[in-house]
Amino acid sequence: MRKMFKEALWPAAVFLAVLALWQGACTVFRIPPYVLPSPPQVFATVVERHASLVAAFRITAVEAVGGYLMSIVVGVLVALVFAQSPVVRRSLFPYTILLQTVPIVAVAPLILMWFKSGASSVMLVAFIICVFPIIANTTQGLISVPRNLVDLFAMANASRASQLLKLRLPHALPSLFVGLRISAGLSVIGAITGELFASSNAVGEGGLGYSITYANSQLQTDYLFALVITTSVMGCLFFFTVTGLEWLCLRHWHESAMKVDAD
Amino acid sequence: MKNTDTGQPPFITLGDVTKRWSNGVTVLDGIRLDAERGDFISLIGPSGCGKSTLLRLLSGLTPISDGTVTIDGMAPVAAREIMSFIFQDATLLPWRTVQGNVELGLELAGNTTAAARREACGGLLRLVGLSDVAGHYPRQLSGGMKMRVSIARALATRPKLLLMDEPFGALDEMTRDFLNEEVLRLREVDRFTTFFVTHSVAEAVFLSTRILVMSAKPGRVAREIAVPFPFPRTSALRSAPEFLERVGEVSAALRTVKGAH
Numbered sequence: 001m002r003k004m005f006k007e008a009l010w011p012a013a014v015f016l017a018v019l020a021l022w023q024g025a026c027t028v029f030r031i032p033p034y035v036l037p038s039p040p041q042v043f044a045t046v047v048e049r050h051a052s053l054v055a056a057f058r059i060t061a062v063e064a065v066g067g068y069l070m071s072i073v074v075g076v077l078v079a080l081v082f083a084q085s086p087v088v089r090r091s092l093f094p095y096t097i098l099l100q101t102v103p104i105v106a107v108a109p110l111i112l113m114w115f116k117s118g119a120s121s122v123m124l125v126a127f128i129i130c131v132f133p134i135i136a137n138t139t140q141g142l143i144s145v146p147r148n149l150v151d152l153f154a155m156a157n158a159s160r161a162s163q164l165l166k167l168r169l170p171h172a173l174p175s176l177f178v179g180l181r182i183s184a185g186l187s188v189i190g191a192i193t194g195e196l197f198a199s200s201n202a203v204g205e206g207g208l209g210y211s212i213t214y215a216n217s218q219l220q221t222d223y224l225f226a227l228v229i230t231t232s233v234m235g236c237l238f239f240f241t242v243t244g245l246e247w248l249c250l251r252h253w254h255e256s257a258m259k260v261d262a263d
Numbered sequence: 264m265k266n267t268d269t270g271q272p273p274f275i276t277l278g279d280v281t282k283r284w285s286n287g288v289t290v291l292d293g294i295r296l297d298a299e300r301g302d303f304i305s306l307i308g309p310s311g312c313g314k315s316t317l318l319r320l321l322s323g324l325t326p327i328s329d330g331t332v333t334i335d336g337m338a339p340v341a342a343r344e345i346m347s348f349i350f351q352d353a354t355l356l357p358w359r360t361v362q363g364n365v366e367l368g369l370e371l372a373g374n375t376t377a378a379a380r381r382e383a384c385g386g387l388l389r390l391v392g393l394s395d396v397a398g399h400y401p402r403q404l405s406g407g408m409k410m411r412v413s414i415a416r417a418l419a420t421r422p423k424l425l426l427m428d429e430p431f432g433a434l435d436e437m438t439r440d441f442l443n444e445e446v447l448r449l450r451e452v453d454r455f456t457t458f459f460v461t462h463s464v465a466e467a468v469f470l471s472t473r474i475l476v477m478s479a480k481p482g483r484v485a486r487e488i489a490v491p492f493p494f495p496r497t498s499a500l501r502s503a504p505e506f507l508e509r510v511g512e513v514s515a516a517l518r519t520v521k522g523a524h
Contacts, residue, residue: 148354151324155348156371156420166371170358252400253357 037222045222046229052211053230060207061234063119064191067126068238071183074127075134076176082135083142083168093139100132104190109197117198122207125198126190130183134176141175142168174254177246184238192231208234272336273297274456275321275424280330282316282482290316292481293330300423303450303457305467305474307513309521313482314460318426321458322348334424346424347417351432353409355401361412362388362397368420384419390452391415391445407438411445418449425457432462443469444498451495464513468506469496474513478520486516 019039025031026038033041046053078096082089108125115121145168153163195209206214208231215224275298282291290313298304306314319325320332323339334342347368355364365384369375375383388394391411401409410430417425431439443466450457461467467474471490478485490509492500500506 146354148350148352149356151348152350152354153371154324155322155343155346156368157343158371162371166367167356170356173358253402 034219034221037225041222042225042229046226049223049226053226056206056208056211056227057230057234059119060188060191060195060209060231063122063194063207064126064187064234064238066119066123067190068130068183068187070123070127071130071134071187072180075131075179076138078131078135079138079142079172080164082139089139089143096132096135099128104129104193108193112194112197122191122194122198122209125194126187129186129190129193133182133186134179137175137179137182138172141172144175145171174250177242177250180242181239181246184242185235188231188235188238272333274300274302274335276331276333278331278333280317280320280332281328282313282320282325283328289481291320292483294482294484296475296484298456298458300456301454301472303459303470303472305459305461305471306477307461307464307467307474307517308477308482308485309479309517311482312477312479312520314477315428316482318348318428318458318460321424322346322426324348342424345422346426347420347422349413349417349425349427349430351429353401353406353413355409355412355416357401360398360400361393361404364401364412365416365419368416372420384415387415387419390449407434407442410434410442414442414446414449418453418455421453422455425455427457427459429460429462431466439463439466440498440501446470447494447496464510464517465501468509468513469501476513476516476520485520488513488516 022036023039026036037045082092104125107128111124111128112121115124149167149171150163153167158166191207192209192212195207196213198206198210208227212224212227212231215221215227275296277294277296280291280294281289283289290311294317306317308314316325320327321334321339323343327339332339335345356367359367362381362384365387366380369380369383385394385397388397391414393408393411393415396404396408401412404412413430431442434442446457447470457470459467459470468490474488474490475484476486476488477483488509492506
């Protein structure tokens with residue numbers, strides 16, 4: 001307990017310092033609240049409008065999780081195909097990189113133009129941004145099985161299926177989790193980006209992305225801050241959920257989970 | 264050819280076995296060898312003499328370029344049913360417990376129930392003195408312990424032929440000596456035939472019934488040295504004069520082989 005307190009001390013000190021600087025800047029430079037609201041103002045807004053924040057959180061969370069789950073299913077399936085043959089891998093991998101390098105803000109409006117504007121299109125945007133890290137990391141995990149272990153399974157006349165289930169997939173699990181952690185944060189960014197283009201004409205009360213556009217256009221900067229904070233909370237929540245799941249799955253045997261264990 | 268009087272063919276026959284890599288290099292050239300049931304054959308020689316390759320040919324993991332390998336009347340790949348391979352490192356699955364790792368061979372063979380596997384492997388773990396760590400994961404074990412798990416896993420399928428590719432090379436001398444005695448003890452229980460690759464002359468003499476000293480480029484059997492000491496052998500053998508004499512003989516043979524290059 002004392003150790004946990006010690007661990008939390010420095011980050012907490014930094015947090016307080018930033019709040020103090022923020023408040024100081026607002027007071028000293030007399031910054032108007034529509035440019036930079038002070039910490040108490042933001043806090044008051046969070047409390048006052050918590051109902052709409054929670055509603056927006058829910059909508060965006062569903063979209064982000066939907067896109068994320070889709071990217072896990074598709075990403076792992078694609079990785080399984082990639083792992084089967086170097087030829088397939090070499091011919092298709094460049095295009096998955098393309099998927100990653102095309103700016104999502106440029107693709108999002110296209111997707112929303114082509115498909116019906118709504119939650120499923122936003123999910124698609126989240127999916128596109130999430131899928132590459134999962135494909136890349138899972139493929140790496142599947143193909144990096146040590147030669148001796150493959151030979152061991154060959155000596156036991158193991159079928160292709162049991163080689164996959166009992167060797168390649170468990171071996172790829174830590175790499176899959178690397179991808180899952182990266183994509184957990186990305187899914188929120190994807191959903192927000194999608195909403196910036198999607199909900200504007202579809203629904204009056206949209207998710208966090210839509211609300212951000214709305215608050216911005218109305219110069220409700222305090223609400224904008226509240227929304228940004230809510231978004232960060234969502235990102236952290238996703239990230240820590242995945243990290244917790246990773247620890248549960250790998251704690252017995254993998255280095256990455258062992259380090260958490262040792263602390 | 265020892266068994267000519269009974270008319271039985273030898274357990275393992277290598278007939279002019281040759282292995283060439285695709286770049287034209289000949290690693291093994293015309294290896295001729297018969298092995299009887301219960302033989303413990305050590306392969307020793309300079310690096311590049313193809314001793315590990317010979318094990319891989321026996322296991323069918325690497326195909327032969329020329330010649331024939333017959334194991335109990337079968338080709339190597341078909342004979343995998345009756346053999347186990349122990350690698351240089353323990354090659355344990357880190358996500359499985361000791362028990363789970365030992366059960367792997369039987370599980371992949373697929374003709375046992377989970378209860379039967381647990382039973383069989385529990386007995387084996389007792390035999391090798393690993394019962395206390397059955398629920399541990401490999402990362403919690405020392406190098407020597409890991410290797411014992413690897414040996415237990417190999418023996419779980421009751422192999423008739425055991426291929427060991429320098430399994431104790433990475434261990435300290437005390438652990439190595441201990442595991443040497445362990446292997447001989449297990450061999451008394453289950454009379455498996457063994458091919459054993461090593462760099463240690465003392466280890467080869469202590470374990471083997473026959474030692475094949477190999478030369479490199481191309482790999483050939485330069486000399487065969489029989490080790491007639493009776494089994495069971497104990498650690499006392501290591502300080503016996505006849506043991507040291509045999510070690511000297513093998514070392515000298517090894518020097519001639521190395522000196523040729």
